[in-house]
Amino acid sequence: MATMVHLRGVTKRFGTFDAVRDVSLEVGAGEFLTLLGPSGCGKTTLLRLMAGFEAPTVGTVEIGGQDVTRLPPYRRPVNQVFQSYALFPHLTVAENVGFGLRMQRVAAAEGQARVREALALVSLDGLDARRPHQLSGGQRQRVALARALVCRPKVLLLDEPLSALDAKLRRAMQLELKRLQRQLGITFVFVTHDQEEALTMSDRIAIVHEGRIEQLGTAHEIYHRPATRFAADFVGQANLLEARVLLQDEAQVRVSVTGGLELTVPRAAWPAGAMKALIAMRPEKVHVSRLANPAAAPAAAATNLFEARIEEEIFQGATDQLVIVTATGTRLSVVVANESAYGEIFHAGDHVSCALHADDLVVVPAE
Amino acid sequence: MKSAPDRRTPRWRAWLLLTPMIAWLVLFVVAPTAILLVYSFCERDEVGRVVFTFSLENYRRVFDPIYLRIFARSVGYAGLTTVICILAGYPVAYCIGRAREEWRHRLLLLLMVPCWTSFLIRTYAWITILKEEGLLNGLIRLVAPTATGFDLMYTPTAVVIGLVYAYLPFMILPIYGSVEKLDGALIEAAHDLGAGPLRVFSSVIIPLTLPGIAAGTLLVFVPAVGMFAITDLMGGARVPLIGNVIQNQFLVARDWPFGAALGAVFMGLFALTYWILLRLGAREEDPA
Numbered sequence: 200m201a202t203m204v205h206l207r208g209v210t211k212r213f214g215t216f217d218a219v220r221d222v223s224l225e226v227g228a229g230e231f232l233t234l235l236g237p238s239g240c241g242k243t244t245l246l247r248l249m250a251g252f253e254a255p256t257v258g259t260v261e262i263g264g265q266d267v268t269r270l271p272p273y274r275r276p277v278n279q280v281f282q283s284y285a286l287f288p289h290l291t292v293a294e295n296v297g298f299g300l301r302m303q304r305v306a307a308a309e310g311q312a313r314v315r316e317a318l319a320l321v322s323l324d325g326l327d328a329r330r331p332h333q334l335s336g337g338q339r340q341r342v343a344l345a346r347a348l349v350c351r352p353k354v355l356l357l358d359e360p361l362s363a364l365d366a367k368l369r370r371a372m373q374l375e376l377k378r379l380q381r382q383l384g385i386t387f388v389f390v391t392h393d394q395e396e397a398l399t400m401s402d403r404i405a406i407v408h409e410g411r412i413e414q415l416g417t418a419h420e421i422y423h424r425p426a427t428r429f430a431a432d433f434v435g436q437a438n439l440l441e442a443r444v445l446l447q448d449e450a451q452v453r454v455s456v457t458g459g460l461e462l463t464v465p466r467a468a469w470p471a472g473a474m475k476a477l478i479a480m481r482p483e484k485v486h487v488s489r490l491a492n493p494a495a496a497p498a499a500a501a502t503n504l505f506e507a508r509i510e511e512e513i514f515q516g517a518t519d520q521l522v523i524v525t526a527t528g529t530r531l532s533v534v535v536a537n538e539s540a541y542g543e544i545f546h547a548g549d550h551v552s553c554a555l556h557a558d559d560l561v562v563v564p565a566e
Numbered sequence: 567m568k569s570a571p572d573r574r575t576p577r578w579r580a581w582l583l584l585t586p587m588i589a590w591l592v593l594f595v596v597a598p599t600a601i602l603l604v605y606s607f608c609e610r611d612e613v614g615r616v617v618f619t620f621s622l623e624n625y626r627r628v629f630d631p632i633y634l635r636i637f638a639r640s641v642g643y644a645g646l647t648t649v650i651c652i653l654a655g656y657p658v659a660y661c662i663g664r665a666r667e668e669w670r671h672r673l674l675l676l677l678m679v680p681c682w683t684s685f686l687i688r689t690y691a692w693i694t695i696l697k698e699e700g701l702l703n704g705l706i707r708l709v710a711p712t713a714t715g716f717d718l719m720y721t722p723t724a725v726v727i728g729l730v731y732a733y734l735p736f737m738i739l740p741i742y743g744s745v746e747k748l749d750g751a752l753i754e755a756a757h758d759l760g761a762g763p764l765r766v767f768s769s770v771i772i773p774l775t776l777p778g779i780a781a782g783t784l785l786v787f788v789p790a791v792g793m794f795a796i797t798d799l800m801g802g803a804r805v806p807l808i809g810n811v812i813q814n815q816f817l818v819a820r821d822w823p824f825g826a827a828l829g830a831v832f833m834g835l836f837a838l839t840y841w842i843l844l845r846l847g848a849r850e851e852d853p854a
């Protein structure tokens with residue numbers, strides 16, 4: 200896959216504050232890459248560096264193999280969908296969408312055809328004569344999208360474009376954006392602080408933290424193999440446990456975690472030579488069953504088995520959120536599926552047995 | 567039971583609260599205008615006393631070519647003043663409006679500082695600058711000792727300089743207001759869509775600050791047409807404008823009815839201009 204956007208050692212300093220610190224990033228042509236991170240981590244700044252609204256303090260920006268570090272936004276083959284949409288209030292929908300074409304001096308007839316095509320693409324036919332203030336939030340969002348897409352950019356930059364929409368519309372737009380991206384084959388760089396959104400839409404996710412890219416990988420890799428404590432904590436839920444080595448052989452490491460629970464971890468996952476590390480345990484990876492029914496637990500050589508008491512049970516519809524405490528006092532948050540109304544029902548105070556596959560434990564080097 | 571007292575609040579109380587404002591309007595706006603209108607249909611006797619009759623004679627005189635020419639000249643001066651104020655005021659307003667928050671108020675304050683001095687004194691200051699042995703020619707001779715310099719005082723140029731100086735803040739403030747409201751993301755969006763600085767200016771910034779320009783035009787043009795103090799002081803009454811003529815009718819010629827008719831026509835024209843501008847503004851806001 201050819202590289203479409205290439206940041207090389209980019210640092211952006213505001214005064215004495217580094218908003219982006221030595222970031223190197225390659226986005227492939229036709230890829231959907233998401234920058235995911237908490238508020239203030241530098242996502243927007245990264246996007247603005249690509250769009251050309253900010254010049255890097257150090258480093259270079261390449262787009263489509265061309266060094267654009269010194270090019271102003273209006274000479275870059277990228278377009279942006281702004282968080283606030285930034286539709287021109289004095290222009291109609293059609294004029295808004297046609298703005299970029301007029302700037303590029305596309306012939307009027309061709310321009311009109313392309314505007315119509317773009318509006319159809321985002322299902323906004325028939326609203327050409329409206330002004331932005333006469334549209335709903337979702338419609339404005341679509342106009343902003345059409346306005347950027349009609350220019351046929353090499354890269355489309357989207358800065359939290361869905362954050363102003365309600366949950367339902369948001370899910371619909373996520374799927375629609377993904378469909379559009381596949382259909383058009385345009386490279387998307389998408390910014391969000393919503394991890395679910397990132398997992399749903401992206402080919403790859405870059406976890407941004409304090410101006411750095413903490414981890415870059417597919418949704419699967421990020422979720423199942425978080426590389427740092429921050430990544431494990433930010434994406435999905437995780438029990439983060441300090442682990443200390445008790446015993447080790449060539450295949451396995453036996454550790455004691457916060458609260459005294461002992462677990463077995465594959466040797467390969469444990470950082471070589473380390474005596475301490477951090478274990479991230481996803482709540483849904485713990486299989487819980489009643490003590491009375493031990494056969495239900497899938498036993499295997501690499502499985503950690505332990506008993507616990509349910510301290511709290513929170514019904515969440517499709518799932519049950521449980522807080523369990525082991526005999527030694529390790530407190531864990533676990534999630535069980537409510538598969539059937541006649542299946543196992545857990546209550547606070549119940550004693551349960553738990554099984555957890557060693558490969559499902561993620562070991563993160565201690566900081 | 568909270569709404570009960572509200573419902574029982576008598577209408578007259580609301581009116582009572584409005585009384586000061588209504589009184590002010592009646593006393594200083596409605597009454598003078600009414601008097602003006604009544605006078606404009608009257609006649610005067612030989613010593614200048616107003617005789618209450620009904621006559622259209624004053625209005626017939628207003629449309630005499632002499633006065634129409636003076637009126638046209640006044641409109642021309644005011645128009646030129648307005649155009650110069652837009653050209654000079656827009657960049658200033660734009661810079662202040664796009665300056666960093668903490669700077670904006672300081673810069674606006676600087677704009678107001680001159681207004682703390684009497685308007686007449688500031689106009690006299692201009693005379694010392696522009697007169698033959700004044701500051702401007704002094705500076706020119708300092709640079710080029712052989713230059714003859716300009717004799718600007720009591721010329722149309724001096725009048726326009728004085729008018730621009732007096733009304734510039736009234737152009738800057740409303741434009742500043744609309745520049746400050748301008749969303750920076752719109753400018754970035756235009757850049758992003760391929761517009762260079764000039765095209766961003768012409769197709770986004772200007773259209774979106776048009777209401778400020780319109781308001782400034784109204785605030786500058788209308789009073790500039792009627793201005794008489796500056797034309798007196800800086801034009802030496804050599805080029806009378808409509809303001810001077812009206813002032814003369816009241817203070818020198820003692821022909822109040824004719825002055826009133828001139829004033830009434832004048833006011834009618836402004837009401838018309840205002841209405842047209844308002845309609846244009848409304849069309850901008852909401853194209854049906």
Ligand SMILES: Nc1ncnc2c1ncn2[C@@H]1O[C@H](COP(=O)(O)OP(=O)(O)OP(=O)(O)O)[C@@H](O)[C@H]1O
Nearest residue numbers: 213216218236237238239240241242243244245392
């Ligand atoms: N022009 C600027 N001047 C000074 N500091 C800035 C500027 N722009 C951004 N910053 C700082 O850089 C950091 C990163 O900002 P950025 O807008 O990239 O965050 P973000 O990840 O997009 O956050 P959010 O999710 O809240 O939008 C923040 O701490 C911010 O205060």
Ligand SMILES: [Mg+2]
Nearest residue numbers: 242243244358
């Ligand atoms: Mg942001």
